[in-house]
Amino acid sequence: MNGSGIAEVARWSTRDLPAPQRLDVWADVLTSAMIPLYVRTSNPREFEANMTVVACGPLTVVRQSGTPHTCGRGRSELARSGKRQYHLMMSLNNTYHVSHRNDLCLAPGDLVLVDSDLNCGIDLVRWYEFLNIGVPVEWLKRWIPDVGSLVGRRIPGNSNWGAALAAYLVQLLPDAVANAPVPHSVLADQVGALLALIAHEMSGQEPHSKPAERSLRDRVSDCLAQRCHEHGLTAEAVADSLGISVRTLHRALAGCQQTFADQLLDARMICALRMLESKIFSRMTVGEIGRRAGFADASHFTRVMRRRMGVTPQQLRMHRGTDSSDTAARNAAESDEDQ
CATH class of the missing domain: 1.10.10.60 (Homeodomain-like)
Incomplete structure (x- = not known):
């Protein structure tokens, strides 16, 4: 992949797998594409999941969809993890529940920043369409010195800069990213700049409290x-x-x-x-x-x-x-x- 050329889009789906193998294979795919995660469902034979992944400069853009399930990171998954990274997550269609520093109920368009070094639980209770942006630690710190102030907090999709970031991320379809006419680093910098504005916007919500x-x-x-x-x-x-x-x-x-x-x-x-x-x-x-x-x-x-x-x-x-x-x-x- 070059700076503004065509990037390769990776695609996975459980659709053609035997039902008994789908959960285990999907967990392996998640580990390969992102980070180790457990995956659980009460209906394993009906489980279905799809994913497309593309690199966007320093970022990794992941689109997912599938049937309801729970996933997350506990002691075992943390022990099997490699380099620390952040993940910016957003649901595109349904409300879901996240436990990561706080217990959050997130509506479509709301965002949350997740730290791979911390426990996390995600409960997807309906067919979901999801966006997950993998963000390198050092790259994000260039934009937000105190990244921890955003981790595990709801970034409202209807706030001033939250709405702008949500609207921008919706356009980051893997195929559109792969064929973007501008350098992928420019696309990534828009995410960093908007997150910096969000961090400033949200700094007035709690850090100014005594x-x-x-x-x-x-x-x-x-x-x-x-x-x-x-x-x-x-x-x-x-x-x-x-x-x-x-x-x-x-x-x-x-x-x-x-x-x-x-x-x-x-x-x-x-x-x-x-x-x-x-x-x-x-x-x-x-x-x-x-x-x-x-x-x-x-x-x-x-x-x-x-x-x-x-x-x-x-x-x-x-x-x-x-x-x-x-x-x-x-x-x-x-x-x-x-x-």
Whole structure:
């Protein structure tokens, strides 16, 4: 490949593979094209995945699509990894869940920067179309000295520079990159420049908050993680348990660009997701799981889950294979009542 000539596009698909081999082969393909990742699904015989890869100067542009599954990096995958790198990820069609420093629910167009040196979990609950940009560490540091300030944070696709980057990345189709009339380094530099602008834009969201505010925010988060199951939990109750005034609590959260209501809803969602994904709770209906997580009722739980994840609690549970047959029947009846 030369600077502005035709680059080779690599293509993979599980379509022509025997069903029992698809997961293992796909995991090998991911390791070869990007980094070691585990791949899990409750329906291995229905698993399908496709990928195209092209080099764009220092970057690697990867487009993926396929059936729902979970993937990520744990201790084993980290141990088998080589050189550290960053990955800029964006869904093109559906909401998905990422656990990487933070628990994030990302809508199409939202971006997240992932560090290959850290644990990561990705939950794709519908047919997905995905963009993953491999970014060398040293190259990105030329644009953003403090890269860590972006890692694991949601970059909103509707923010000023987030929208600009999302719109640009959508155009980076592998075949278009391969035949670009300008040097690939120029295409890559547009990504770096936009990320630098995003880092500056987002620097006002938290780094300007005071250390005391961030410390108190973390104490509130810890308290909510323990008490989110309490129905009717109020800011007053949390402030009282922390030995501070309600005004101090709200001021600290506002300094971190957050609100008590959002923090509480996030805590309840995380609690509910953990139960939905655990076989320990497989015989519990989704309505009961919602109530145990602190939601007012099953309908509220379903609405919040659909808004944030793009699927209902029952659909997520069936995808993860943690719904027993008798519980599935009760869930179906419960769903009919909600409607």
